[in-house]
Amino acid sequence: DGGITQSPKYLFRKEGQNVTLSCEQNLNHDAMYWYRQDPGQGLRLIYYSQIVNDFQKGDIAEGYSVSREKKESFPLTVTSAQKNPTAFYLCASSQWSGNTIYFGEGSWLTVV
Amino acid sequence: DQQVKQNSPSLSVQEGRISILNCDYTNSMFDYFLWYKKYPAEGPTFLISISSIKDKNEDGRFTVFLNKSAKHLSLHIVPSQPGDSAVYFCAASPRGSQGNLIFGKGTKLSVKP
Numbered sequence: 001d002g003g004i005t006q007s008p009k010y011l012f013r014k015e016g017q018n019v020t021l022s023c024e025q026n027l028n029h030d031a032m033y034w035y036r037q038d039p040g041q042g043l044r045l046i047y048y049s050q051i052v053n054d055f056q057k058g059d060i061a062e063g064y065s066v067s068r069e070k071k072e073s074f075p076l077t078v079t080s081a082q083k084n085p086t087a088f089y090l091c092a093s094s095q096w097s098g099n100t101i102y103f104g105e106g107s108w109l110t111v112v
Numbered sequence: 113d114q115q116v117k118q119n120s121p122s123l124s125v126q127e128g129r130i131s132i133l134n135c136d137y138t139n140s141m142f143d144y145f146l147w148y149k150k151y152p153a154e155g156p157t158f159l160i161s162i163s164s165i166k167d168k169n170e171d172g173r174f175t176v177f178l179n180k181s182a183k184h185l186s187l188h189i190v191p192s193q194p195g196d197s198a199v200y201f202c203a204a205s206p207r208g209s210q211g212n213l214i215f216g217k218g219t220k221l222s223v224k225p
Contacts, residue, residue, distance in 0.1 A: 043201065
C-alpha cells in the first residue's frame, strides 16, 4: 500500500539526548514536511524539503535538524537544544505541483 | 498573529442534522484552502479543498464554501454521522507556496446519536 510511514509511534527521551524520528514515503512525492502539534493547537511547520539534498526552515525550526538524502526519506532529529520537545510530530508529503499534503500517522515524543 | 482562525473550539450536533464548521483568514495571498479531519493520536486525513477561483466545492456529504470578500470559508457536513466526530482543521496555502500550509487550531465536532 502507498503511504507515509513514521516510526517509532511512541518515543521517550531523557533530557539532554538527541532523538531521530523516521519518515518514509512510497508515494513518489517530491516534497516532504515535518509538523508539530501541541494540545489544543494547530499544526506548526518545523522543516520542509521540496527536493533531495535541499530543505528550508519552517516557523519553529530552532532545536531541530533534518536531512533529505533520498526522495523517500526525511528524518527529523530533535536535539537537546529544543526546549519543549514533548509533542505529537507529523510527517507529510506532497507532489511538487500540488497544494494538498498527506500526513503520516504521527509520532509521540515524551521527554522524561 | 494567527492568519487562519477557527473561532469555535467545539461543536455538538445531532446525528442526521447539518454540521457547519467555520474558518476565517487574514492573508489575501492565500489562494487554496483545505479541510482535514483528525482523530486522536492519528495523522490528519485530507477531506476537501477549494481554490480561490471557486466559491463552492462538493464531495458527497461534504461541501466547502468560500467567501473571498469576507475572507471566510465553511465546511458543511450533511447529514452528520457519529463517525464524523473528530477535530477538523482548516488550512490555507499562500500563492506559490506549493504545500506550505498554514493551519487553524481546529474545531472538535461531536455528533450525538
